[in-house]
Amino acid sequence: MVRVDGENNGRALIQVRNIDMKYRRGSEEIHVLQGLSLDVAEGEFVAFMGPSGSGKTTLLNLIGGLDTPTSGSIRVGGEEISELSSAELTAWRARNVGFIFQMYNLLPVLTAFQNVELPLLLTKLSRADRRRHVEAALSLVGLEDRMKHYPSQLSGGQGQRVAIARAIVADPTFLLCDEPTGDLDRKSAHEILDLLTALSKEHGKTILMVTHDPLAAEHADTILHLDKGELVETVRTEARV
Amino acid sequence: MKHLHILFGNLARKKVRTALTVGSFAVAMFLFGILVVVRLAFQAGVEIAGLDRLIIINRTSIIQPMPLAHRDRIQRVPGVTKVTFSNWFGGYYQNEKNFFPIFSIDTDSWLGVYNEFEVPPEQWKAFTEDREGAIVGEKLVERYGWKLGDRIPIKGTIFAGNWEFNLRGIYKGTRQQDDPTQFWFHWKYFDERKEFQKGMAGWYTLRIDNPDNAVRASKAIDQLFANSPYETKTETERTFAANWVKQMGNIEFLILSIGTVVMFTLLLVTGNTMAISVRERVRELAVLKAIGYSDRTVLTLIMLESLVIAALGGAVGLGLAKLFSLRGDPTGGILPIFYLPNIWLLYGFAGALVIGSIAGVIPAVSAMRLRVVEALRRV
Structure with a gap:
């Protein structure tokens, strides 16, 4: 269960404590996140909502190890990641995080199979094992018949499903989704959200998702509202019921 | 080796641009090969002339x-x-x-x-x-x-x-x-x-x-x-040959000047191509880094692209120069000793790789230093 009070929750997979994030733009200092604390238990599906500039994506980037906080602590699976070096964070991301972006961000020169295989190239898996994992991931997202297609030959929804397959293929600790349906039509968006829900419910994946779409957020177990770098509201949904 | 398909996929992304860059390398290395042939043609007499043979001419x-x-x-x-x-x-x-x-x-x-x-x-x-x-x-x-x-x-x-x-x-x-x-x-x-x-x-x-x-x-x-x-003037055959070549002007300097300009131009052309190529796929590089590709791997991928272009262009250009030299003196007698030794093919190929490395290093380092968060923010 998500807690935002900063009290210790021994079962939390992700523990964020009093993180501050400041940027400097010229002479102006921008305080993006202010003393934010958060606990996310394993297997939870959390949606972050809030106006532009509220700090949603910054929070996601910090939890995903793409950036480091100005102060505060982030522990994932008991490991303090805010003190890791850049190289250590890169290796940590490869093991623990599956990213899903708004624009899919597939490599256009690679087929769907090759795009999904990318994270596995960093492992010691044999070619045959990699193939098995990729086929399983593409089959899970319903694209086993599109393996040899290039991103330009896929629809938006299919492209995002390939991105989801790439995110889950290495079996990461959790998934980070930044506006995963922001570039899709309503039908495709629904399919993607159903897929994410299934990953959470049926496969126990921990998912953190940033969205502007209330309907998309409804698929999560918990919706957290941010404003000016602070968590202002927590809403439990019925999605998991 | 596991990443070769990424490397070749990127090279095939803009086929015309890659072909033109490889072509630039090929033309430059062909020219290099011919310059070497011409230089050797002028120098051959000097290089093989014996020190135990003297030439006597009228003073x-x-x-x-x-x-x-x-x-x-x-x-x-x-x-x-x-x-x-x-x-x-x-x-x-x-x-x-x-x-x-x-x-x-x-x-x-x-x-x-x-x-x-x-x-x-x-x-x-x-x-x-x-x-x-x-x-x-x-x-x-x-x-x-x-x-x-x-x-x-x-x-x-x-x-x-x-x-x-x-x-x-x-x-x-x-x-x-x-x-x-x-x-x-x-x-x-x-x-x-x-x-x-x-x-x-x-x-x-x-x-x-x-x-x-x-x-x-x-x-x-x-x-x-x-x-x-x-009265006589006696000198070793080597000195005689060297003086003979000198009479025709400073061939060595001329060839070196042309060669340097060509190679420098090649460096700029390839460096520019690689820089554009990297700029065009900042997001893709950021995604690779986001999913766990290390800075070193990204740097290596970009460097290898540059090196593959250099190797292909170098091989084609030097191969053509070798074929051209095998046809013999095209001047009808001015350059009777017209050949391209294999060792110079190796020197040329190594030179092409050096130029490829230098051309690739700035774009590769900028890709390596890319901050994922900033790159992903760009549309």
């Missing part, structure tokens, strides 16, 4: 001959083992475009001094027995389709008139750099027919017992003829 000028009587006196200088002499015969075959070096030679002593040339004994015998006989280099025979026994008319320019020779033998050089385009005929026949400078040799060539004695022997010879009407 006034090489075009001024010396009396044949010098020969016996030179022969007696301590350290001198063999002496021969010859004259330059300006002439051409059929028309002025068919120009090649023609020498009247002393048949008794020639091969003793120029032992790098090989002539089958029976052909040499036939040559010595025919006062109008000639020995011709294999490339020249090939160029004009001559065969043994052919009657070859030569139009004299210095020693005017129509001269006719019987092809009695074909010589081969034992080293790749030996000039295979010379035409030799009897000095005695030459001396009998010409109307001036009778009994005069154009230059003497001699062998000495030890290269260490070259300076001493040269001084002794020049001393011998000091204050005579035919």
